[in-house]
Amino acid sequence: MATVNRLGRFKRFRSRLLVYVIGLLLLVLAGVFGVVNHVFRQNTEASIRHELWVTEQVFLRLLTERSQQLSQQATALASDFAFKRVIATQDKATITSALMNLSARIRADAAFLVSTDYEIMADSLDIQATGQAFFAAALLDQAEAEGTASRLMLVNGMPYQLIAVPVLAPEPIAWLCLGFVVDQSVLAQLKQLTQVEISLLSEQNGALQRHASTLGNLSPQQPLYQTDADGFFWHDDNGMYLSRLVTLEQQPTGKLVALIERSWPKALENFYRLQWLLLVIALFSIGLASLAAAWLAKTVSKPVQTLAKGVQAIGQGDYHYQVAIDSQDEIGKLGVAFNAMGTQLLEKEKIRTLLGKVASPAVVHELLTNEVVLGGETREITALFTDLAGFTSIAEAMPPHELVALLNDYLTHMSGAISDHSGVLDKFIGDAIVAFWGAPVTDSDHAWRAVSCALAMQRRLRQLRGDWRRRGLPPLTMRVGINTGSAVVGNIGSLDRLDYTMIGDTVNLAARLEGANKYYGSEILISEHTYRQVNSLFACRELDKVRVQGKQQSVTVYEVITEHDQLSSEQQQFCRHFGDALAAFRQQQFQPAQDLFTSLFAAHQDAASALYLQRLKVLATQPNTANFDGVYDLLK
Template sequence: MAFSPFRFRRFSTRLLALVLGLLFATLAVTYLLVSHANLSNALAHSEANLRVGARIYDDAIRRQIAYLTRTAGLMTGDYAIRQVLQAEHPDIRTLSSALQSYTQRVGAPVIAFFDTEGQLLANSDAEMENENVGPFRYLIDRASKADQPEDSGISYLNGKLHVLVVVPLYAPYPNIAGWFGLAFPIDHAFAQKIKDTTGIEVTFASRRGVQATTLSAPDSGIVSQLVARGPGQAGGQVSIVELSDDRYVTLFKPEDLLGEDPVTVVLERPLKAELAAAHELEQRLLYISLVALAVATLLALGLARGVSDPVRRLAGHTKLIAGGDYVTRLQLDRADELGHLADSINAMSTGLAERDQVRDLLDKNVSPEVAAQLMRDGATLGGEEREVTILFADLRGFTTLSERLAPPELLALLNRYLDRMSAEIERHGGVIDKFIGDAIMALFGAPVAQGDSAGRALAAARGMEAALAGLNAELAAEGRPPLAIGVGINTARVVAGNIGSHRRLNYSVIGDGVNVAARLQALTRTPEYRTNIITSAATLAAAGPGAFATRPLGAVNVKGRVGAVEIHAVE
């Protein structure tokens, strides 16, 4: 499998990654959603606030106009001013100083007096001349034409933004004897007053630049540039403006001036202030998330350990089983799937132990190869024809020996002999087919086909001779007479399979070739042959020429067989 970052060597890591990944994703999405909702909420709230601020501003202007109008109305009825004007040639300086007194009385910094033609007669501000009181004259003209009792508006006076009011002096009502003009500056103090009431930053800006602001100089410069960029910013739309310290939700509110380009009232609220409460919520959400992650980590680790520990024990236990320990039982004490698995493994151990026992018994009764084939293919009646080398070995003079020895000693000696012979046969890949008293029938090439089964059989026979020599040396040391064997080997096509009844089966071979091998073994007793091992030409041919030193013994007739068999002594 290709390398993947999501392959984990440990189940606990995988579980941890899964739980934390899911939880983190959920929390992150929640956090983002909340954050987004907070931002939209803050924007909506800011906009609502700014609209209220705009109304408060409008109201402030309206109140200012109402106040100036009302106080100007009182002023026009003042006795002293009438005294001043009563003179045939009213003294302008006295009138000016009286207006100056009024500015203090009224709180309007600019008060001017105009004649019925709109000519400036006197002014509280010495710097103000006929030329720069245009907005007042504009208002007087408009009020006169519309036959209004008073008029008001916003415009520049001496280059500065003012709220302007004109009120007639009646002598008596409705005869107009002159006009009072009162002006109130829209300056930083005014902007600050709006800010004090609303908490909103206020800037008055036009093409002429910043008229008044509560912002710092660089910030108001940014706002002024936005306003100067054109009427696109106007129209009462809310947008976000990046100022030096924060992003501001900004409302551009155009304000018409008397005969001038409009001024834009820019109302702003820092987004940060609006988000403060939301920020706290987000902070808390973050803490809760971290705690949840920590708790989830601990739980996942605990859960993973609860799974991986028993899995590790299961793995260890299966190693024991692989090593052949079917006795030890695994105790998990769990009711879940792992508990069931442990029970199953224990049951498997029991099954394996039983099977092992069966196999063990089988091994002792049949050759390991036959046992393996039985285990694999099952014990079925059947057969196949195949080429097999059959070896018969017989203990010579066993009958006389049996008469001399007590039965236990006889059996012990026989078993000792058979054990040595069997070992040699198996060492050379042969399979003990059966013991027939003191005789041994062995197969080479069945049940498992082997290459060179003939050669192996011959080698086994020579090995058996050598093994018997060793055994005879031991027997001599024990003071017993030596043993002698005769071995017959033949290679032939025979029928191999399980032979017997349904209750009892033996794997064996049957056929003419088997009889020939038995017959060859019998021929070793013939003294003229002077050999312990006789084999057929078929075996030698199968073993290949020159592999063994042999001596031809001629052809013999075998009982029940048509034609002679050529036989050889193996030296």
């Protein structure tokens, strides 16, 4: 787990890939090395064991051949007739001298002449030994039985190869015994042939002594090494050796053994060379793998980085961003898909932007998020209609580009106000604006927002009028009609061309109210349906009860003055007086009503009051006012 965590720290894909690849490679290399090491060591040990076994055979064979060769030489020497003559003289000094001469001929290290009854006649090592019993009677017994005899023996504590042959005349008249020291040089020759280390040891009365060794002057080993079932054993004496003991001569007093050994580190020299080679290969392959991993990581991570940058750019709205990945693989395909996505997003954004210009953002959102289907639903909405009073006459007198500039200026400000109040701008019809609230996004404050928007539009227009005046343009007034109620909203039109719009009586009334402003001299006219929802927020003046064509029900209409908290005391008073006048009018107290309206008109030039004075004048001419209900038809 720790490894995972540590690896997890490598944030860059390249580093992670590199670590994984090299880690895996190291694992494989370690495995290979482990197996090679194990197998090599096993094989080396097996081959050393075999070598030692072969060496033992060779060693024994060499000893046998050496003894045969020496026996033949000794036999030839024993046939020397002059020597036989010397023996016949019985002159001990001459015999000894002749024996020395004889042994020098074949460079024997020791020579003995022994009588047929095993008494020493001459001894090259010890002249005083004459007449003593010969120490190696068994050797002579063997020579008598077999013609010649050869044995490895210790003479004066030195290992000798002793050869015994008879001196025949033609009966044996004496035994010629020649000794050859088995020393360093003999073992060196054997080593040359067998390439193993050889030591000659003797064991007498349990004491072990090393007489000669190709390993130099090593201290005698005590006691003898423990050998395994095969006769091999390990020993550590200036380095590991695999060894084998060969008994050369077993005698009652002790034995002569050869210790043949093969140095373990030397045998592993080839393996060490292989180790270096493996190390070089390992480093080389790690280097190669690193390069490969780096290249691979680059080919993967670079496009990924490019893509990440692209995604970031897209996230920040830069749909023009295109990635450049020129490969044919999966990453290349991803790049192509990414670019295609960017293009599509760009197109969608273009559409969205365009839609935003021709349709309200809420509608655009609705269109983009939901499947566009023809059809609608009945919703409670608030519809708003505006118009510029007297625009047509101005339009006729104005050059077209100026007209368009003026109109665009006006519409831009108005649509901005509608957007600010979360309204849906349905359409522009010349200088007229149609908007609604409450769809497509449900909004319980639709009436309040619409009225608030109408006031804001009037305020903006007042600012625009100042501007226009400076440019010498005529002051324009805007009429606003607002109504709240049920209407059908939805995508209406054909499959090729459709609008998100509204239809219904509610909408018609709003349009009629807009037109009705000119009778009352008002700027914002709302129906009683809207009034009920907003009167707590806005100060309104009831203007009239009207009957819409084709409808029995009369509708009370109100002029929106301003927000309650913006209402001045004069306005308040004016509204109250107008209310009193209207009440008098409705109760058919026409004279008081006339007085009140007259004073209102005189004080405020109020168009509504003027309208009522006009109505009173008409009423005065009518004989019967019995069916007077104070409701007037709303003219188109």
